Amino acid sequence: MNFLLATIRRELLLAFRNRSEIINPLAFFVIVIALFPLAVSPEASVLANIAPGILWVAALLATLLSLESLFKQDFEDGSLEQIMVSPQSLLLLSIGKVISHWLISGFLLALLSPLLGIMLFLPPIAIGALVSSLLLGTPTLSLIGAIGAGLTVGLRKGGMLISLLVLPLYMPVLIFGAGTVQAGVMGLPIGGYLAILGAMLVLSLMLAPFAIAAALRLSIRG
Amino acid sequence: MKITMPRWFYQLASPKWCYDILGMLSPWLGLAALILLSVGVVWGLVFAPPDYQQGNSYRIIYIHVPSAILAQSCFMLMAVAGAIGMIWKMKVAHIVAKSAAPIGASMTIIALSTGAIWGKPTWGAWWVWDARLTSMLILFFLYIGIIALYSAFENKASGDQAAAILSLVGIVNIPIIKYSVEWWNTLHQPASFTLTKKPAMPPEMWLPLLVMVLGYYCFFAFVLIGRTRIELLEREQKSGWVSAIINEAR
Numbered sequence: 001m002n003f004l005l006a007t008i009r010r011e012l013l014l015a016f017r018n019r020s021e022i023i024n025p026l027a028f029f030v031i032v033i034a035l036f037p038l039a040v041s042p043e044a045s046v047l048a049n050i051a052p053g054i055l056w057v058a059a060l061l062a063t064l065l066s067l068e069s070l071f072k073q074d075f076e077d078g079s080l081e082q083i084m085v086s087p088q089s090l091l092l093l094s095i096g097k098v099i100s101h102w103l104i105s106g107f108l109l110a111l112l113s114p115l116l117g118i119m120l121f122l123p124p125i126a127i128g129a130l131v132s133s134l135l136l137g138t139p140t141l142s143l144i145g146a147i148g149a150g151l152t153v154g155l156r157k158g159g160m161l162i163s164l165l166v167l168p169l170y171m172p173v174l175i176f177g178a179g180t181v182q183a184g185v186m187g188l189p190i191g192g193y194l195a196i197l198g199a200m201l202v203l204s205l206m207l208a209p210f211a212i213a214a215a216l217r218l219s220i221r222g
Numbered sequence: 223m224k225i226t227m228p229r230w231f232y233q234l235a236s237p238k239w240c241y242d243i244l245g246m247l248s249p250w251l252g253l254a255a256l257i258l259l260s261v262g263v264v265w266g267l268v269f270a271p272p273d274y275q276q277g278n279s280y281r282i283i284y285i286h287v288p289s290a291i292l293a294q295s296c297f298m299l300m301a302v303a304g305a306i307g308m309i310w311k312m313k314v315a316h317i318v319a320k321s322a323a324p325i326g327a328s329m330t331i332i333a334l335s336t337g338a339i340w341g342k343p344t345w346g347a348w349w350v351w352d353a354r355l356t357s358m359l360i361l362f363f364l365y366i367g368i369i370a371l372y373s374a375f376e377n378k379a380s381g382d383q384a385a386a387i388l389s390l391v392g393i394v395n396i397p398i399i400k401y402s403v404e405w406w407n408t409l410h411q412p413a414s415f416t417l418t419k420k421p422a423m424p425p426e427m428w429l430p431l432l433v434m435v436l437g438y439y440c441f442f443a444f445v446l447i448g449r450t451r452i453e454l455l456e457r458e459q460k461s462g463w464v465s466a467i468i469n470e471a472r
Contacts, residue, residue, distance in 0.1 A: 147391055151384045155374050164370050165388060168363035171356070172398065203394075211391050214308075218383045 003088045007096030008103075015104045021069070025105050026112060029062040033116050044121040051120035052130070052181030058116075059109045059134055060141060060170055066105045067145040067162055070097060071153040071216065080153075081220055094212035098139075098146050106138025122185070129184025136197040137177040143201075143208040144169045150215030154222055173200060235312045237454050238463045244447045251444040258437030266430035273427075282340045284431060288438035290333035293361060294396055296326030296442065300368070301393040304386025314450075316382035317457065319389065320372055321449035325442060327365035334358055345409060353402035354410035357395060364392040378457065 015021045074080040114127045148166035152158030180193035266284035273280040300319040307315035338348045375381030403412045
């Protein structure tokens with residue numbers, strides 16, 4: 001447990017010392033969303049229709065882009081290897097890494113999303129659905145994404161490959177995440193959608209750390 | 223607790239033994255595939271009665287259904303082989319999984335494209351974003367990812383293990399495909415075949431389909447064996463038994 005907390009503390013400290021790590025995904029999220037009114041149409045009626053999908057896709061891509069650096073530095077400077085030969089569990093390291101990754105990406109994206117929702121004329125009744133779906137869905141994205149990051153950390157050109165590996169697995173989360181917001185827009189109950197997002201989170205929380213640890217072990221061995 | 227597996231299981235770990243056994247099986251499977259597929263195609267496309275609603279256009283199921291079944295079976299085979307390879311450190315299992323990936327991807331393409339060809343006259347659209355079609359598309363992307371992962375690693379053993387992890391993770395998609403027609407209101411109809419229930423079609427329609435499915439499995443096994451044997455030769459090229467085979471061929 002101490003090791004888990006120490007990992008999270010270390011990761012957050014590193015992120016705060018190098019703020020661009022925190023700001024870049026958020027800036028990316030905002031810029032991608034600003035592209036749509038320019039490209040599709042600035043009409044309120046059009047934007048409100050596609051807002052749930054845009055917001056979710058942008059959040060997904062922002063998470064995805066921040067994944068590449070998740071294990072990179074630790075892999076290159078050898079600390080990952082040190083942790084592997086130490087008596088500490090690689091499983092706890094993976095969980096700690098994912099939690100801190102979520103805190104600096106998905107969690108902040110969810111907090112920022114109401115503002116962007118309003119920019120896209122998302123009806124105010126759907127804002128709650130937007131924030132809650134992102135809060136429940138983005139941890140799953142971090143968990144699944146970390147598997148891809150672990151598998152590709154030893155490769156020179158891992159960036160494109162991560163997207164290829166991880167995006168198919170992101171699709172179910174995207175469907176139900178954007179579905180939650182869509183239901184919120186129409187004033188339908190969103191409990192069922194949130195329950196499915198929660199179930200996906202529980203499932204990935206149970207299984208993904210094992211896959212992440214196995215992926216890291218394999219990447220370190222080379 | 224010590225678990226011992228039967229003797230043949232351990233023999234599977236020997237590349238040479240596998241190469242020989244697969245070489246013996248291969249012609250029989252090829253012959254069975256040839257017979258079953260030609261009987262099934264002629265029976266299904268010519269002699270089976272036309273559907274009372276769809277007329278003759280339904281006949282594409284004799285291609286579509288078997289390839290869709292195979293696309294999913296192939297993924298499960300890769301996951302199981304990957305797990306065996308990781309648990310028992312069995313190189314041959316990884317080789318089988320690697321050889322299966324492109325076949326599975328092609329089966330998925332066949333299933334998706336025949337579905338589109340059938341969908342146009344029947345649903346009025348080449349493609350609809352319903353749950354069954356989307357989950358099959360995801361399966362195709364997973365195959366692409368796994369194939370890309372194999373080629374990304376210079377060290378083949380690492381690539382094998384990475385792909386095994388990804389196929390074990392991706393296996394969650396299989397039940398989603400299977401039950402998508404029951405969980406959601408999809409345009410795609412429910413399963414044509416189940417092991418437990420009597421099919422809704424008359425026997426003169428589903429019997430040729432059964433022949434086609436069996437033929438596809440034999441064909442799949444035949445192609446898989448061919449690819450596996452080539453991969454075995456390539457990976458074992460430094461060992462004595464491969465040189466012996468090459469010298470014999472000269």
